[in-house]
Amino acid sequence: MTAIPTTIDVRNCHLVPVRGASDPRGTVNFLEVGREVGFEVRRVFYIHGVPAGHARGRHGHRKLELLLLALSGGCDVVVDDGRRRHTLRLERPDLGLYVGPWVWHELVDFAAGTVVLALASAAYDEADYIRDEATFRREVASRFDG
Amino acid sequence: MTAIPTTIDVRNCHLVPVRGASDPRGTVNFLEVGREVGFEVRRVFYIHGVPAGHARGRHGHRKLELLLLALSGGCDVVVDDGRRRHTLRLERPDLGLYVGPWVWHELVDFAAGTVVLALASAAYDEADYIRDEATFRREVASRFDG
Numbered sequence: 001m002t003a004i005p006t007t008i009d010v011r012n013c014h015l016v017p018v019r020g021a022s023d024p025r026g027t028v029n030f031l032e033v034g035r036e037v038g039f040e041v042r043r044v045f046y047i048h049g050v051p052a053g054h055a056r057g058r059h060g061h062r063k064l065e066l067l068l069l070a071l072s073g074g075c076d077v078v079v080d081d082g083r084r085r086h087t088l089r090l091e092r093p094d095l096g097l098y099v100g101p102w103v104w105h106e107l108v109d110f111a112a113g114t115v116v117l118a119l120a121s122a123a124y125d126e127a128d129y130i131r132d133e134a135t136f137r138r139e140v141a142s143r144f145d146g
Numbered sequence: 147m148t149a150i151p152t153t154i155d156v157r158n159c160h161l162v163p164v165r166g167a168s169d170p171r172g173t174v175n176f177l178e179v180g181r182e183v184g185f186e187v188r189r190v191f192y193i194h195g196v197p198a199g200h201a202r203g204r205h206g207h208r209k210l211e212l213l214l215l216a217l218s219g220g221c222d223v224v225v226d227d228g229r230r231r232h233t234l235r236l237e238r239p240d241l242g243l244y245v246g247p248w249v250w251h252e253l254v255d256f257a258a259g260t261v262v263l264a265l266a267s268a269a270y271d272e273a274d275y276i277r278d279e280a281t282f283r284r285e286v287a288s289r290f291d292g
Contacts, residue, residue, distance in 0.1 A: 047172060047174050110172075
């Protein structure tokens, strides 16, 4: 068995192995707060029915922490901390992606039938979103490269 | 638009409408603790790859609260409080099922590709499970019919 690399060379991002159990009745995967999830879960959302060629995300957060999981199908996730950019395929129910604050993230190349689950550390707050990429790069540069 | 009935004639069970937004990029549904979710989320699990003819669940809990959601596909959920038994089809990402303590629940008749998400109020604790139906009926009868 090969160990799954969990580090990504992008600030505030890492992969999260998810425990599971399979038997003739199917598979269950499970995460617990304080173990796989390093924050209190205040919001849960799921993205589905994304047509081919469309993207989700395309923003950064000032405070929010996210754990993204492809429960069905898969998509590419682009994460960018303002200095480094990395693309990975999210397509295993047993491997999530933690995306912390100050990370621009885009979800693209959705396979048909994809369901992406997100666990989030706070209730929805539009003021926490940075939706303009130039603004994101400016804020990140002043915060981390100062 | 028809209002969705949210009550079920089984103790400690009710349906939970889930907010969402759809546009040409697909659909997102979202739940927040303190709104759709009436408990702290301490554990998240998801069931997938259940072959036709197999069942999940088939137990009750003494304390655990659950919110079940079919993110893809669908299954029947049987809920039984020891007096009343109800079966409903869980197959809409925008309609969850709350299952509180002292409810025997079984998930059956899974469609191919079904993913059921569960939000749970506590970490895993085998002592909280009642896996024998006769024991469940005896404990429930002494607790609620005494």
